[in-house]
Amino acid sequence: MPVIGVLALQGNVREHVQALEAAGATARPVRRLPEIEAADGLVIPGGESTTLWRLADAFELLDPIRKLIAGGMPAFGSCAGMIMLADRLLDGAGGQRTFGGIDMTVRRNAFGRQVDSFERQVTLDVGSGEPFPAVFIRAPWVEQAGPGVVVLGTDGGRIIAVRQCALLATAFHPELTPDRRVHELFVSIVKGTS
Numbered sequence: 001m002p003v004i005g006v007l008a009l010q011g012n013v014r015e016h017v018q019a020l021e022a023a024g025a026t027a028r029p030v031r032r033l034p035e036i037e038a039a040d041g042l043v044i045p046g047g048e049s050t051t052l053w054r055l056a057d058a059f060e061l062l063d064p065i066r067k068l069i070a071g072g073m074p075a076f077g078s079c080a081g082m083i084m085l086a087d088r089l090l091d092g093a094g095g096q097r098t099f100g101g102i103d104m105t106v107r108r109n110a111f112g113r114q115v116d117s118f119e120r121q122v123t124l125d126v127g128s129g130e131p132f133p134a135v136f137i138r139a140p141w142v143e144q145a146g147p148g149v150v151v152l153g154t155d156g157g158r159i160i161a162v163r164q165c166a167l168l169a170t171a172f173h174p175e176l177t178p179d180r181r182v183h184e185l186f187v188s189i190v191k192g193t194s
């Protein structure tokens, strides 16, 4: 069974640990670099990306995690985690940095200007392909995706789920609803079977 670390700086850590376990992985919160390096994959939870950035910077994790991801470590980010995996960021706080890894431009709080949080069914090309109940909380969207990025989901024409090789990102929070297809996909990516 792969061991997946959930970056435990801030955000929905416990929910991701439970979702990963339900999806067939061993999951644990990780905070120190050796724990992160020892994991087979990394989940970056939703929360607040400016806080994740500041804490990662303060704990000297920003560049090491950036290097691990650039070196091929599988990673999945939801919401603020999607922002952290973006190579380019719009509407970030001054100086805000990300881990990067996915060749995409993400607009922070993109849905938030219209309505802060909502849940609706979205089209998702994951597992059975059935509509997915997606919870959006001051969510970003993908404004532009490079040629190597596979779009897995859209909502009203906006890109809200992507994959680039072993990197997966959703604008919504699959850890907050019972449908485990997104976590199952990430576990299979970590196992190398997808």
Ligand code: GLN
Pocket: 045, 046, 047, 048, 049, 050, 078, 079, 080, 081, 083, 108, 109, 137, 138, 139, 140
């Ligand atoms: N708007 C938040 C940010 O900038 C993300 C919100 C979330 O993760 N639910 O990080």
